[in-house]
Amino acid sequence: MIVDDEELLRSGLEQILGAAPDLRVVGTCQGGEAVDRVRALRPDVVLLDVRMPDVDGLTVLRSLRSLPEPPQVAMLTTFDRDEYLFQAMSDGASGFLLKDTAPRALIRAVRALGTGSGCLSVPVVRRLRQTGVRTDTAAARALGGLSEREGEVLGLLAEGLSNAAIAQELYLATPTVKEHVSSVLSKLGVDNRLQAAVLATRASWAEAGGTGG
Numbered sequence: 001m002i003v004d005d006e007e008l009l010r011s012g013l014e015q016i017l018g019a020a021p022d023l024r025v026v027g028t029c030q031g032g033e034a035v036d037r038v039r040a041l042r043p044d045v046v047l048l049d050v051r052m053p054d055v056d057g058l059t060v061l062r063s064l065r066s067l068p069e070p071p072q073v074a075m076l077t078t079f080d081r082d083e084y085l086f087q088a089m090s091d092g093a094s095g096f097l098l099k100d101t102a103p104r105a106l107i108r109a110v111r112a113l114g115t116g117s118g119c120l121s122v123p124v125v126r127r128l129r130q131t132g133v134r135t136d137t138a139a140a141r142a143l144g145g146l147s148e149r150e151g152e153v154l155g156l157l158a159e160g161l162s163n164a165a166i167a168q169e170l171y172l173a174t175p176t177v178k179e180h181v182s183s184v185l186s187k188l189g190v191d192n193r194l195q196a197a198v199l200a201t202r203a204s205w206a207e208a209g210g211t212g213g
Contacts, residue, residue: 065092095119118194
C-alpha cells in the first residue's frame with residue numbers, strides 16, 4: 001500500500017510496482033486514511049511518506065506499528081536528513097527510501113521488505129558513511145562480540161543484501177544465514193535488520209569488512 005499526499009506520486013508508484021509480476025498494490029491513500037485502510041486491506045508492505053500536510057508520517061508509522069499484525073513499513077521521502085532516518089528507525093520502520101529511487105531499485109526494495117528484510121536507499125547509506133559518527137561504547141562492545149561469520153553476515157546485511165543473496169555470497173544455506181541474522185540482532189540488541197544495518201554502517205563495519213569499531 002502507498003501512503004502519500006500527492007496523487008500523482010501515488011499513481012506513478014502504483015504503476016511502477018504494479019508492473020512487477022509478483023507485486024500487487026492493494027491500495028493508495030493520504031496519511032489521514034492510512035491506519036483504517038491498513039486495517040481493512042492488510043498489506044504486507046506500506047510505503048509511507050514522511051512529511052504530509054494532513055498528518056505527520058512518523059505519527060502514522062507509530063500507529064501502524066502498534067497494530068496487532070503490523071505491516072513492514074518503509075519511509076518514502078525526498079529528504080535524506082539523518083534525524084528522519086533515526087527517528088523512523090526508532091519507531092520501527094523497516095526501510096528508508098528516497099522518492100527518486102530508480103524503479104528497479106524500488107521494486108527490489110519492496111520485495112526485500114516483503115521477506116522481512118530492511119532496505120536503505122544508496123544515497124542514505126552514503127550519507128551515513130560520510131557522517132563519520134561512531135557507535136557508543138556499548139554498541140562497539142556488541143559489535144566486537146560477533147563471531148567472524150556473524151561479522152561477515154552483518155557487513156553484507158549493511159549493504160542491503162537479502163538472506164538469499166548473503167547465502168550466495170558466502171556459500172551458505174539460506175536457513176543458516178537466517179540463523180546468523182537472528183543471532184546478530186540478538187547480540188546487538190536491535191529489533192530488526194534496518195537497525196542492525198544502520199548501526200553497522202555508522203560504525204564503518206561494512207567498509208572495514210567486518211572488523212568493526
